[in-house]
Amino acid sequence: MSSNNLPRLEVCLSPALLHLFDTKDAVVVIIDVFRATSTIAAALDNGATSIIPVASVQECIELGQQIENSITAGERNGQIAEGLEHGNSPSEYPKEFISGKTLVLTTTNGTRLLHMVEDAAEIVTGSFLNLSAVSDYLAGCNKNVLLACASWKDRFNLEDTLFAGAVVSNVADKFDINCDSTIAAQQLFQSIDIEHPIEFLRNGSHYKRLSVYGLESDMEYCTMIDKHNVLPILRDGKLVANSH
Amino acid sequence: MSSNNLPRLEVCLSPALLHLFDTKDAVVVIIDVFRATSTIAAALDNGATSIIPVASVQECIELGQQIENSITAGERNGQIAEGLEHGNSPSEYPKEFISGKTLVLTTTNGTRLLHMVEDAAEIVTGSFLNLSAVSDYLAGCNKNVLLACASWKDRFNLEDTLFAGAVVSNVADKFDINCDSTIAAQQLFQSIDIEHPIEFLRNGSHYKRLSVYGLESDMEYCTMIDKHNVLPILRDGKLVANSH
Numbered sequence: 036m037s038s039n040n041l042p043r044l045e046v047c048l049s050p051a052l053l054h055l056f057d058t059k060d061a062v063v064v065i066i067d068v069f070r071a072t073s074t075i076a077a078a079l080d081n082g083a084t085s086i087i088p089v090a091s092v093q094e095c096i097e098l099g100q101q102i103e104n105s106i107t108a109g110e111r112n113g114q115i116a117e118g119l120e121h122g123n124s125p126s127e128y129p130k131e132f133i134s135g136k137t138l139v140l141t142t143t144n145g146t147r148l149l150h151m152v153e154d155a156a157e158i159v160t161g162s163f164l165n166l167s168a169v170s171d172y173l174a175g176c177n178k179n180v181l182l183a184c185a186s187w188k189d190r191f192n193l194e195d196t197l198f199a200g201a202v203v204s205n206v207a208d209k210f211d212i213n214c215d216s217t218i219a220a221q222q223l224f225q226s227i228d229i230e231h232p233i234e235f236l237r238n239g240s241h242y243k244r245l246s247v248y249g250l251e252s253d254m255e256y257c258t259m260i261d262k263h264n265v266l267p268i269l270r271d272g273k274l275v276a277n278s279h
Numbered sequence: 280m281s282s283n284n285l286p287r288l289e290v291c292l293s294p295a296l297l298h299l300f301d302t303k304d305a306v307v308v309i310i311d312v313f314r315a316t317s318t319i320a321a322a323l324d325n326g327a328t329s330i331i332p333v334a335s336v337q338e339c340i341e342l343g344q345q346i347e348n349s350i351t352a353g354e355r356n357g358q359i360a361e362g363l364e365h366g367n368s369p370s371e372y373p374k375e376f377i378s379g380k381t382l383v384l385t386t387t388n389g390t391r392l393l394h395m396v397e398d399a400a401e402i403v404t405g406s407f408l409n410l411s412a413v414s415d416y417l418a419g420c421n422k423n424v425l426l427a428c429a430s431w432k433d434r435f436n437l438e439d440t441l442f443a444g445a446v447v448s449n450v451a452d453k454f455d456i457n458c459d460s461t462i463a464a465q466q467l468f469q470s471i472d473i474e475h476p477i478e479f480l481r482n483g484s485h486y487k488r489l490s491v492y493g494l495e496s497d498m499e500y501c502t503m504i505d506k507h508n509v510l511p512i513l514r515d516g517k518l519v520a521n522s523h
Contacts, residue, residue: 048435051296055434190299191292191460216435218482219467226470238462 043179044210051189063155067145067185068194073162073257077125080263082134085273088146095141109141113248144185158269168266170205193239200224233258287423288454295433307399311389311429312438317406317501321369324507326378329517332390339385353385357492388429402513412510414449437483444468477502
């Protein structure tokens with residue numbers, strides 16, 4: 036806690052900078068807007084029992100074989116990875132398909148970061164699809180918070196940072212902010228058309244990269260604010276919808 | 280070079296991310312607005328023969344003893360370091376004092392980064408004090424460019440990123456930009472009162488940290504655009520004013 040008795044709010048722009056932050060007893064929000072944490076919000080909101088984030092395709096396949104009523108999913112280079120059943124698109128998981136099932140998910144950047152934070156008090160995941168759920172939870176948590184951007188291969192990432200800025204804009208008055216990346220993310224978000232973040236994000240390298248695979252509508256989906264307003268929270272290695 | 284035949288323009292937000300960028304044969308701009316690269320611009324513009332950036336206080340003292348007509352300078356924690364003669368403030372180096380002398384300078388973040396980039400085609404230093412000189416040089420260089428923020432102990436830094444954004448705004452049409460930190464820095468700069476960057480920078484952690492030492496006027500000085508419009512370029516380990 037800082038001298039003004041408010042907890043800290045910080046933004047980590049890349050997993051390569053994570054060592055600079057103290058995550059002990061903090062709430063860490065994992066952010067991978069394109070598309071892991073968007074898919075997680077959609078699947079949980081549509082009734083998935085839980086989502087198990089794993090680092091490798093092999094681990095994904097093995098867990099899928101062990102767990103009854105599970106779906107394996109994950110992409111590499113924008114394609115469903117060999118040996119898995121589904122991709123990393125939030126629109127692949129409508130209620131009639133995912134309800135009551137366990138989703139075993141591996142992604143390139145998001146799940147990796149999730150496994151890097153071990154001493155946190157709580158780990159939740161955030162995306163535009165569940166912006167309010169994340170913001171409301173943080174505003175009431177009374178703990179230090181780190182917004183952790185998954186980024187792209189450790190590179191600073193426009194959409195993850197923009198979402199971090201959206202959260203900061205919502206909860207700034209509940210926290211002590213003495214972190215330049217937090218200030219910059221907030222300024223960035225407030226400088227764009229906040230009703231339509233996709234307009235700004237079309238400039239980004241990730242948008243261009245995924246467009247090559249025809250994923251434009253997928254990315255538009257990922258920037259719909261509060262479409263799947265659930266709070267995924269990590270419990271025993273599984274992301275479940277927070278019941279509070 | 281990219282497919283559109285324009286060279287790349289990228290921004291590295293922290294020395295901890297430098298390994299993600301290819302600096303070979305590129306022009307690298309070292310940015311440490313508060314205050315190393317501001318002091319370098321001021322001293323060179325005021326007639327210093329050259330500036331020798333060194334990593335340690337000890338090296339600074341030894342070189343000062345070897346080089347005739349030299350000044351040793353550097354701070355640690357906002358104070359002149361023990362054994363050195365002067366600090367890291369651009370206003371300490373007026374013409375009548377520094378003209379014709381060699382400045383041996385050690386700083387916490389800026390000089391360290393300068394020594395991390397060894398394969399670059401050219402290394403120059405940038406600050407608001409020489410924004411146009413840097414921009415004009417880059418616009419005409421026809422090489423890949425990396426704007427490298429010194430940051431604060433590897434943490435993302437508001438003033439260095441803002442200056443990078445000012446440069447991007449000036450030269451964007453001469454480059455291929457497919458780097459999210461470049462886009463974000465430009466957006467950040469264009470979202471503030473660009474005539475008075477200090478107004479926005481007062482929110483930053485570095486401003487607050489240096490204010491404790493009474494350095495507010497120093498930081499205002501560092502944000503005066505083009506007051507010392509010289510281009511410091513590295514030649515044989517020394518920063519000299521570019522003659523072209």
